[in-house]
Amino acid sequence: MRDFYKILGVNKNASYDEIKSAYRKLALKYHPDRNQGNKDAEEKFKEINVAYEVLSDSEKRAKYDRFGEEGLNANSGFSNGFSGFANFSDIFNDIFGGGFGASEDDEIDDDLFITLDLDFKEAIFGCKKQVSYTYKSSCEKCAGTGSASKKPETCPKCKGRGKIAIRQGFFQMVSTCDSCKGKGTIIKDKCSNCNGTGSINKNEKVDITIPEGVDNGVTLRCNSKGNERDNKQRSDLYVKLRVRKDDKFIRKGNDIYIDIPILFTQAALGSTIKVPTIRGWKEIKIPLGLSDKELVKIKGEGVKDPHTRQIGNQYVQLSIKYPNHINDEQIELLKKLNESFGIKNDSNVEQQGIFDTIKSWFK
Ligand SMILES: [Zn+2]
Ligand SMILES: [Zn+2]
Structure with a gap:
């Protein structure tokens, strides 16, 4: 074992x-x-x-x-x-940020990269997607050589080396041959089927299972669904996920944030309110003595991590709002409320006295 x-x-x-x-x-x-x-x-x-x-x-x-x-x-x-x-694994990208395998010294240009757009909740809960894309397939008419006679000629400029030396003053620099683009061969009798490129584009559809909890930028790998190599084997297809933003929810890692406006009277009364979560409505109690923009946590209403399977939290930011217009009846009610706290509804009141009164409430 x-x-x-x-x-x-x-x-x-x-x-x-x-x-x-x-x-x-x-x-x-x-x-x-x-x-x-x-x-x-x-x-x-x-x-x-x-x-x-x-x-x-x-x-x-x-x-x-x-x-x-x-x-x-x-x-x-x-x-x-x-x-x-x-078959599909997001392990790689999660660890390497998608850059591995495509770095300059390790370039694998056979691999095929495509982007897949997902809705906010499709990424959170996972889904199945069918993706159509184009890959390069070896041209059958010229056996992938690009030459009608299937015999590419050795590049006369670099003599098949693919590189040429250029003398600049005392220095000799080696660069890729511009005549054959580094291939070492040139094609004089271009294959009519692939126009001398050796490959033709083919369309393909692939069904992809998007795992629950993936995030923007994660890349899934699909084995042997990429471009066809010279040996007829297919390279890998990499599907980079681009997740659309939601107009209500904001995702940070496995946590979800939402801003909920509440009226100052609700804040003062410590009311119970219903707020949306990614899985439906949930009741929360507004804590007494709430500050503006305070966060209230709803445990376990976040995203399930695709690796650890632990579920994040939702944080509700409560923004205290005041009405722009109040009617006569509401003015009277508020004045009464003011008086009940020992504050006089008189424009000549010294602010210092009110300040001391308010401070005493928090002792
Ligand atoms: Zn050349
Ligand atoms: Zn061809």
């Missing part, structure tokens, strides 16, 4: 952050893009991904702690992802 804690090099009580940090270090070290053709690194990479997938998820981790790897396999909900990753 594999010890996932040992694989990530953390102890059994490691926090989520410790696990994430350990995973990040190892994943960078063993990533296939940095270890091309290295089978051992590939195996190691798969192993640390599986370990991370389990230990970063509190439910899976608890099962693993109690029943070991067997316990995980017994769970039907886990069966699709255990042998080396669910």
Whole structure:
């Protein structure tokens, strides 16, 4: 039985952050893009991904702690992802911010990146989406060479090296050959089917399951749905999520914020009010002595974290409002209220006396 804690090099009580940090270090070290053709690194990479997938998820981790790897396999909900990753995984982007694999020294231009727009609540609760996109497929007529005779010629300018040396004063600089754009070959008899590019665009539809709790900027990976490489294998498709803002709710991580205006009289009375949450209406009690813009927490009404499965909170900001217009009857009521607090409704009253009175209420 594999010890996932040992694989990530953390102890059994490691926090989520410790696990994430350990995973990040190892994943960078063993990533296939940095270890091309290295089978051992590939195996190691798969192993640390599986370990991370389990230990970063509190439910899976608890099962693993109690029943070991067997316990995980017994769970039907886990069966699709255990042998080396669910088809779509947001783990990568969450950890690497989407930049990994596309950095300058590690460029993989076969990978295909698309953007998917989601509504605010689709990201919070998860959903299924069908996405249409275009990928590059190797041209069948010229076998991907771009040449009608399937025989590209060696570039005469760089003699097939793809790079040329330019002398500038005392220095010699090497740059990409502009004649063949670094390919080392040129095509004189362009294939009519692909116009000499070697690839044609194909349309494809893919069904994507958006996990609950994802946020703006997260990238999901879809194995082998990207561009077709020369060896006919498909690269990966990366789907970057762009989440629309909501006009009421503001999301910060797994917490939700909302601003609710209340009348000064409601604030004074400590009323109970109903406020919207992402799951429906909830009652809250306005605390007596409330300050303007004070936050009231509704526990567990936030977003479920896709990794830890812990649910965030909703914070209601209560903004105390005063009416712009009040009628005669309301003026009389307010004057009576004023007097009941010992404040005279007289324009010549010294403010100092009122100040002392008000201060005494807070003692
Ligand atoms: Zn050239
Ligand atoms: Zn062609």
